Amino acid sequence: DAGVTQSPTHLIKTRGQQVTLRCSPKSGHDTVSWYQQALGQGPQFIFQYYEEEERQRGNFPDRFSGHQFPNYSSELNVNALLLGDSALYLCASSPGLAGGGDTQYFGPGTRLTVL
Amino acid sequence: TQLLEQSPQFLSIQEGENLTVYCNSSSVFSSLQWYRQEPGEGPVLLVTVVTGGEVKKLKRLTFQFGDARKDSSLHITAAQTGDTGLYLCAGVKYYYGGSQGNLIFGKGTKLSVKP
Numbered sequence: 353d354a355g356v357t358q359s360p361t362h363l364i365k366t367r368g369q370q371v372t373l374r375c376s377p378k379s380g381h382d383t384v385s386w387y388q389q390a391l392g393q394g395p396q397f398i399f400q401y402y403e404e405e406e407r408q409r410g411n412f413p414d415r416f417s418g419h420q421f422p423n424y425s426s427e428l429n430v431n432a433l434l435l436g437d438s439a440l441y442l443c444a445s446s447p448g449l450a451g452g453g454d455t456q457y458f459g460p461g462t463r464l465t466v467l
Numbered sequence: 468t469q470l471l472e473q474s475p476q477f478l479s480i481q482e483g484e485n486l487t488v489y490c491n492s493s494s495v496f497s498s499l500q501w502y503r504q505e506p507g508e509g510p511v512l513l514v515t516v517v518t519g520g521e522v523k524k525l526k527r528l529t530f531q532f533g534d535a536r537k538d539s540s541l542h543i544t545a546a547q548t549g550d551t552g553l554y555l556c557a558g559v560k561y562y563y564g565g566s567q568g569n570l571i572f573g574k575g576t577k578l579s580v581k582p
Contacts, residue, residue, distance in 0.1 A: 458509030
């Protein structure tokens with residue numbers, strides 16, 4: 353049973369560019385959350401998707417947007433990249449309330465470097 | 468703004484020593500989770516505590532949830548080099564409408580166990 357997978361593993365972009373990160377949830381999970389983890393910090397919640405809709409959002413600007421597909425996979429898009437967007441972006445999936453939804457399983461993350 | 472404060476931020480000990488990591492907040496959480504994260508990887512769930520006063524043991528690790536569900540501690544007995552890593556606590560809060568709660572992380576405690 354594959355766990356949460358993310359792609360790409362590493363990414364280097366320049367300021368002002370746009371980036372798309374991808375996540376495939378664990379089998380049987382329908383809820384996907386995205387987190388940003390800056391160096392030396394704990395992960396910060398960006399947003400959560402369920403049934404292809406954004407259900408919750410953290411304190412992140414509109415430059416951060418996402419999407420969830422019918423197969424529950426998800427994308428995180430960041431526009432107009434800033435140096436401060438450099439971080440490890442983590443995707444976490446969970447089985448939803450019916451399946452004991454508090455447990456989130458994290459992927460290995462995508463390391464984004466903005467130059 | 469709900470914040471989870473972890474202490475200490477850094478901890479360097481010798482193999483065989485005991486240690487305790489603390490996680491404190493002014494907010495009440497529906498549950499609290501402890502994760503361990505290694506460099507370049509996503510956090511891995513160690514335990515979830517739900518009931519105030521709850522104590523859970525995982526081999527040499529003992530987790531406690533405060534009576535008021537605002538704080539927690541992680542105690543490691545006879546630490547081993549394999550315990551080295553970043554220990555994160557995360558609070559779970561539910562939102563109205565049945566939406567599953569996102570995780571609010573502390574900054575983490577970076578533990579180094581030397582042989």
